[in-house]
Amino acid sequence: MKSKISKYFKRLFIFGIVTTMALVLVPGCSRPDDHAGTEENYITVKGSDTMVHLVSSWAEDFMKRDPNIEVSVTGGGSGTGIAALINLTTDICAASRKIKNDEEMLAVQKDIHPKEIIVASDGIAVVVNPENPISELTIEQLGKIFTGEYTRWSEMGGSDKQIVVLSRESSSGTYSFFQEMVLKKQDYTTKAKLLPATSAIIQSASSDKLAIGYVGLGYALAAKDKVKIISVKIDDKSSSVMPSGQTVKSGQYPISRPLYLYLNSEKEEKVKKFIDFCLSDEGQLIVTETGYVAIK
Amino acid sequence: MKNTWKEKAVKLMLLSAASTSILIVIGIFVFLGKEGGTFVIKPGLKELLGSRWMPVSFQKESFGILPLVTGSVLVTVLATLLTIPFGISASVYISELARPTEREILKPFIEILAGIPSVVIGFLGLILLVPLIKAGFRLSTGLTALAGAILLALMAIPTVISISEDAIRSVPVSYKQASLALGASKMQTVWKVTVPAALPGIIAAIMLGMGRVIGETMAVMMVTGNAAILTASPFESVRTMTATIAAEMGEVAFGSNHYRALFCVGIVLLLATFGINIVAQKVLQKHRVR
Secondary structure (H helix, E strand, O other): OHHHHHHHHHHHHHHHHHHHHHHHHHHHHHOOOOOOOOOOOEEEEEEOOOOHHHHHHHHHHHHHHOOOOEEEEEOOOHHHHHHHHHOOOOOEEEEOOOOOHHHHHHHHHOOOOEEEEEEEEEEEEEEEOOOOOOOEEEHHHHHHHHHOOOOEHHHHOOOOOEOEEEEEOOOOHHHHHHHHHOOOOOOOOOOOEEEOOHHHHHHHHHHOOOEEEEEEHHHHHHOOOOOEEOEEEOOOOOOOEOOOHHHHHHOOOOOEEEEEEEEEHHHHHHHHHHHHHHHOHHHHHHHHHOOOEOOO | OHHHHHHHHHHHHHHHHHHHHHHHHHHHHHHHHHHHHHHHHHHHHHHHOOOOEEOOOOOOOEEOOHHHHHHHHHHHHHHHHHHHHHHHHHHHHHHHHOOHHHHHHHHHHHHHHHHOOHHHHHHHHHHHHHHHHHHHOOOOOOOOHHHHHHHHHHHHHHHHHHHHHHHHHOOOHHHHHHHHHOOOOHHHHHHHHHHHHHHHHHHHHHHHHHHHHHHOOHHHHHHOEOOOOOOOOOOOOEOOHHHHHHHHHHHOOOOOHHHHHHHHHHHHHHHHHHHHHHHHHHHHHHHHHO
């Protein structure tokens, strides 16, 4: 009797192991590579974390108007998005920076020709603590602060205290853009504190009297009562400009950048409707609503 | 005949299940080596041993991992120094002095502390601890190695408490009885007999706690300021290896020097945790043999 039971259990056990293995292995084997890019009515967008909010707002409205097409949006960073575009695992890549030469070469090697479309622009606001007496700076002064040439606030007429430089992580598109535009391609000071997110910069600037950092315009305006936004002067002679939707659009505010969508030019047909929607009046209204600056 | 065949089959299956973890570890090493190894050939090992980490630059990209290594070491050492007194006294209290009801209350709370996600701890650190450190030490900013170390200690303490508590409990009762019979007080017995007898276990517990600390990412990334400076001061910003990988992997161009440098950082990190774990296991083994 006892041996029968144990035999039964043994069989059950083997059966269990075999089924588990089958369950684990079979889906792994049978699944074809990646569906993205093959189905007609399924569009994937991957890329910049800065743009996720914007692109998913577009996707939501787009799907409301055209329920037959499904748009799926994921972040991961501009680099990840461009890599995915090259590997054909996404239809559209959202990027807060231009494609790099290396990446373009890699794409051409694989016979893929990314097409670049500017869909919105984004101002970068410089923020300090509300108690900081300084309210305007020139691009040159900003450059000297972030490269570490200026280390004390007194060098710009503030109090004789050390400057605490806050920056985004080097992986951020904003980091490279600010480096190119404001630091004139020089390196950031190694003393700069690299914070992982925009919210961390806002949080630190609001609690730290000596801090200075940069964030996307939308975030800065949303946190207006926690941090002070600096007016920026192009040089000593010009008048200072506060960043806003208007001044970014008109080009008066100097620190602004375009936001891109990249697509595979061979498969343009499939995603055309979505791109057209992004560039339409409605799409551009969403740009403004989500805190970015419309291009039209 | 049939039975032995079946038994062999089952045995084989069990063996393969058990050895999966070995395969995975080897696989990870091979993968990391494959992705990062070529860095040693092309830009060269010298580049990697530099003291400047500036991976995104229009001038010259530098991939010196020295500041990252010292950053990780500084935070880990500080966290361990904070963990040791706290972890040992708590485990002594719970295993030797606490009444059963106290233990019933204390243990679940320690387990809950172990289960708090590190992002949550990091967030609390950023909001509460960082301003406190800034005010307390009159610094220009609270985003320092010390802030990271305190949070990491918070995460390592539960591990250290539960493992060293185990070690203290497994000290034979006869040791304590002998000590008490010789006229030693309860406190004397605890500190002069029980704890020394359990020491190898306690050391292993601390090592395992260190393993957790060095691999922790999110909380450190949020509060240490992440400036890649070569420093030994707890009041400076540091950039740890884990934070570097986490922060930079997302946007790096695949196959670039930067990408491969990050894999090299991963290899160093893996070797460090590997080493710590091996030492901890050795110490634990010694303890068991006795």
